[in-house]
Amino acid sequence: MYRRFRVPSIWREMDQLQREMNHLFEASGGKRVLGSPKYPAINIWANEESQFISAEMPGIKADDINIDVTADTLTISGSRVHDETVENTRFHRQERGYGPFARTIQLPFMIDTSSVDANFKNGVLDIKLQRAESDKPKKIAVKSE
Amino acid sequence: MAKKEEKSLEIPKQEVIKADELERTRDRYCYIPKTDIYETEDEIILIADVPGADQDSVDITLEKNVLSINVLVDNNVHAGYDRIYSEYESGDFQRSFRLSDEINQNNIKAVVSNGELRLHLPKVEPVKAKKIVVKAA
Numbered sequence: 001m002y003r004r005f006r007v008p009s010i011w012r013e014m015d016q017l018q019r020e021m022n023h024l025f026e027a028s029g030g031k032r033v034l035g036s037p038k039y040p041a042i043n044i045w046a047n048e049e050s051q052f053i054s055a056e057m058p059g060i061k062a063d064d065i066n067i068d069v070t071a072d073t074l075t076i077s078g079s080r081v082h083d084e085t086v087e088n089t090r091f092h093r094q095e096r097g098y099g100p101f102a103r104t105i106q107l108p109f110m111i112d113t114s115s116v117d118a119n120f121k122n123g124v125l126d127i128k129l130q131r132a133e134s135d136k137p138k139k140i141a142v143k144s145e
Numbered sequence: 146m147a148k149k150e151e152k153s154l155e156i157p158k159q160e161v162i163k164a165d166e167l168e169r170t171r172d173r174y175c176y177i178p179k180t181d182i183y184e185t186e187d188e189i190i191l192i193a194d195v196p197g198a199d200q201d202s203v204d205i206t207l208e209k210n211v212l213s214i215n216v217l218v219d220n221n222v223h224a225g226y227d228r229i230y231s232e233y234e235s236g237d238f239q240r241s242f243r244l245s246d247e248i249n250q251n252n253i254k255a256v257v258s259n260g261e262l263r264l265h266l267p268k269v270e271p272v273k274a275k276k277i278v279v280k281a282a
Binding site: 038039040041042043044045046047051052054056057058059060061062080083088089090091092093094095096097098099101108120122123124126 | 154155156157179180181182183184185186189190192194195196197198199221223225226227228229230231232233235257259260261
């Protein structure tokens, strides 16, 4: 990077290094957050037209999950309930969490609220959101005179 | 009855650390499934969180009193989409438990539903102590 007629700036080099490092980490699958701040932890997959929001929610029945959408937010709420406790039950180990939960996500684009598709299979929730027609980027033709 | 501990739902996934440093052949994350175990009068019930698993991906073996749960989960990848934000990784699950002799090992039942593996381990009938009659010679 050293150029002959220029004083090498250490800060420039540092910035460059930082950019490269950031790029290196971002290359492996988007922005990462270790340990979700809220339950459920989500992954977001997107392309130009639509996006998928997926969440792992084992042990919850599909009927116990509520999904609410507005134009640019999505709320997943519900509750994981304890097993019916039989008399004379003794716990040996309890690692799983229980209770109600709710999480609201700000979406990166406006969505078409009429075409939201949610699928819950084997404890994994997949919500497909279509980008609103009005929010899609418009191509602008450049005229030359 | 033991008091139920209240745990929050926001527990991060925990990766398996192999003590013997054997490497896995699958290039995937492997997690320890969070498990509840409780005992009723006639059975022990084990519930493990295995999101993404179905009937065919769960493999349970019992060898020398060690019950091993191995779950190979398919990657939840959306083709044609880029992952733009990520809070969790999907991966396999692996965990072993040592069973005591009071379990009837021939009669273990396992059910998977909604990403939850439920094992019913029935207890054996209480063994009657054998009385040995001492005869006078």
